[in-house]
Amino acid sequence: MFKKLSHGLSSIFKVTLSEKNMDKTMEKLKLTLLKSDVAVQAAEEICKATEKQLTGEKIGAFSKKDTLQKAIQNSIYQILSVENQFDLINTIKNRPNKRKPYVIMVLGVNGTGKTTTIAKMVHLLKKENISMVVAAADTFRAGAIEQLGKHMKKLDTRLIKQEYSSDPASVAYDAIDHATAKKLDTVIIDTSGRQVTNKNLLTELQKIKRVNTPDLTLFIGDSLAGNDVLVQAEKFNESIGIDASIITKLDADSKGGAALSIAYITKKPIIYIGVGQKYEDLIHFDPKWFISKLMGNTKN
Structure with a gap:
């Protein structure tokens, strides 16, 4: 690494x-x-x-x-450490109004591992006895709903979905409505992963956020994407607003610069990193651990 x-x-x-x-x-x-x-x-x-x-x-x-x-x-x-490190689990468990679900909106371009990361998040939160529902609001990419559905079936988690080409904001709204009625803790909204140069995508994401007012907007960045991930993070932050990031594929990264750049550009914390393909391979981001790896420490 x-x-x-x-x-x-x-x-x-x-x-x-x-x-x-x-x-x-x-x-x-x-x-x-x-x-x-x-x-x-x-x-x-x-x-x-x-x-x-x-x-x-x-x-x-x-x-x-x-x-x-x-x-x-x-x-x-x-x-x-541009901001205090954000503890997602404690934030969900200790949210002021527990009658309302904590809503997480997930952003990222194609190929970043967004769908797998959502599945890893579901696994992580379920281990903490946090109840949730997932919204399949990527109604653009062929197979996106089925791919997410397979993960949710394995994880025994409800997926709220509509037909392809449906309004993504409406799918997210339905998921929040369901979670509120069932008194669930969390809603995770998957979104379409197209390039940030696609103005229609950015408009779509802005509408999802405006209609559903998520508590947390998460950017999923691929550590192997080189300078492209910097452009993505900057554009999403400018157009939509990012509260925190998750960096994927860090186990295969020989450079390590993407995490530094994303933290600097967004001025928001990195909360988790992906270090493998299994559901368990999403771990809390510790700056001190990360720096020790940069310094050549091969232990742990």
């Missing part, structure tokens, strides 16, 4: 830093981050924060092996 970025950072950590080679070292750090799909703005912010921490340090301290490493770790942590 993150071998490319870890290897690049490890070579920087070996530098015996001095005032003379500060600029050269920061440039090398920036290039290493950019090669690992870290957004330019995020890479520059990390370098700026790192240099600021080192400024004023005594020259002798620069010879310590961990001085630069700690500064970079702190700079990355600042980006990943």
Whole structure:
């Protein structure tokens, strides 16, 4: 995991830093981050924060092996902790008005693993004794309703659906109405996954959100999508509004830059990460764990 970025950072950590080679070292750090799909703005912010921490340090301290490493770790942590970490389970269980379901709207383009991630979320919440219903509001992609339905059947969870080409906002509304009547805790709304350049998609999503006022709007980002995921996150955040993100396929990612970039661009927390294909392979995102992986820690 993150071998490319870890290897690049490890070579920087070996530098015996001095005032003379500060600029050269920061440039090398920036290039290493950019090669690992870290957004330019995020890479520059990390370098700026790192240099600021080192400024004023005594020259002798620069010879310590961990001085630069700690500064970079702190700079990355600042980006990943743009807001207080969001605890979804506690938020659902302790919502002020328990007569109403907690509504989650899920966004993401085709191929990000959105449907599988929803299934993983259902599995995770059911383990916490949280009741729910899922809305099949992707009424555009052929097979989307059936694919989601297979997962919900395995997970013994009700799926609210209509015919293809039905109004997605109406499907979501029906699911919320059902959950309210049955006194269920949560509604998860699946949405159509087309490219963010599709204006009709963005208009459709805006309507779903306007009509159903979700409590949480989740962006699903594919860590293997490179710079494309940055464009997706930025566009969805500008057009729809993102409250938090889930990063998928992190187990297959050799770079690790996507998570950093999404956190920086959206200024919203990453709450879970996908690390495999099984329902159990959705885990809580811990910035400290993530950074330890970037630093080359192979344990756990």
